[in-house]
Amino acid sequence: MNQDAAELRKVTGHVKWFDPAKGFGFVLDAEGGPDILLHANVLRNFGQGSVADGALIVVLAQITQRGVQAVEVIEISPPESDRLAHIEDLDDTSAAQIAALPLEAARVKWFDKTKGFGFANVFGRSEDVFIHIEVLRQSGLADLAPGEAVALKVIEGKRGRMAAQVLAWETALRGVQG
Numbered sequence: 081m082n083q084d085a086a087e088l089r090k091v092t093g094h095v096k097w098f099d100p101a102k103g104f105g106f107v108l109d110a111e112g113g114p115d116i117l118l119h120a121n122v123l124r125n126f127g128q129g130s131v132a133d134g135a136l137i138v139v140l141a142q143i144t145q146r147g148v149q150a151v152e153v154i155e156i157s158p159p160e161s162d163r164l165a166h167i168e169d170l171d172d173t174s175a176a177q178i179a180a181l182p183l184e185a186a187r188v189k190w191f192d193k194t195k196g197f198g199f200a201n202v203f204g205r206s207e208d209v210f211i212h213i214e215v216l217r218q219s220g221l222a223d224l225a226p227g228e229a230v231a232l233k234v235i236e237g238k239r240g241r242m243a244a245q246v247l248a249w250e251t252a253l254r255g256v257q258g
Contacts, residue, residue, distance in 0.1 A: 090154070091111075091139050092110045092111075093109045093110045093116065093137060094108050094110070094134055095108075095118070095133055095134060096108045097133050098130060100129055100130045100225075103119065103120040106118060107150060113148065116149065117148065118131075118137075118139070118149075122150050122153060126250070127248045128156070129224070129225055130221050130222040131156055131222060133222065134160065135220045137155070137157075138156075139151075139153050139154060156220050157220065167214050173235055178233055178235075178244045181233035181234065181235070184202045184205075185203045185249075186201060186203065186230050186231070187200060187227055187228065189208060191223065191224035193222070197213060198211050200224075200232060202234070207241060209243055210237065210240065210243065215242075215246060221248065230249055231247040231248075232247075
């Protein structure tokens with residue numbers, strides 16, 4: 081297919097759903113257009129393996145014989161916070177305090193979406209970091225794969241170190257370099 085710039089349209093919308101196991105999902109066009117197919121490869125090119133339902137997303141889309149498809153992800157913002165669950169360990173931590181935390185390079189040890197949590201190993205540290213599914217969702221992600229590289233902002237929780245924010249590795253690099 082020809083991907084001339086004239087055929088591409090910048091679209092802002094929200095993730096309707098995305099299933100990493102199926103390898104695709106859909107974006108709802110904020111202007112009321114048809115749903116936009118978001119393929120896992122397009123999301124991976126942005127540097128993420130998953131995206132949370134309800135996340136704000138900006139994509140370049142084109143019309144194909146099979147409908148409208150995203151060809152590039154430009155930006156992803158986490159879902160609106162009023163829909164998110166309460167996390168007790170983060171009660172005393174403001175958004176500004178989380179933003180000021182250093183990023184720590186880590187690899188996902190395991191994450192079970194059904195259980196709602198998992199752990200990561202931070203480079204140069206022996207203890208694991210707990211990752212709660214709601215922190216993942218608030219960070220704009222829906223799932224993590226074992227061995228996946230991530231950047232974490234970590235706090236001391238009641239039961240040890242826990243992630244207060246999780247960024248896809250490529251997203252964290254863009255933030256540092258940009």
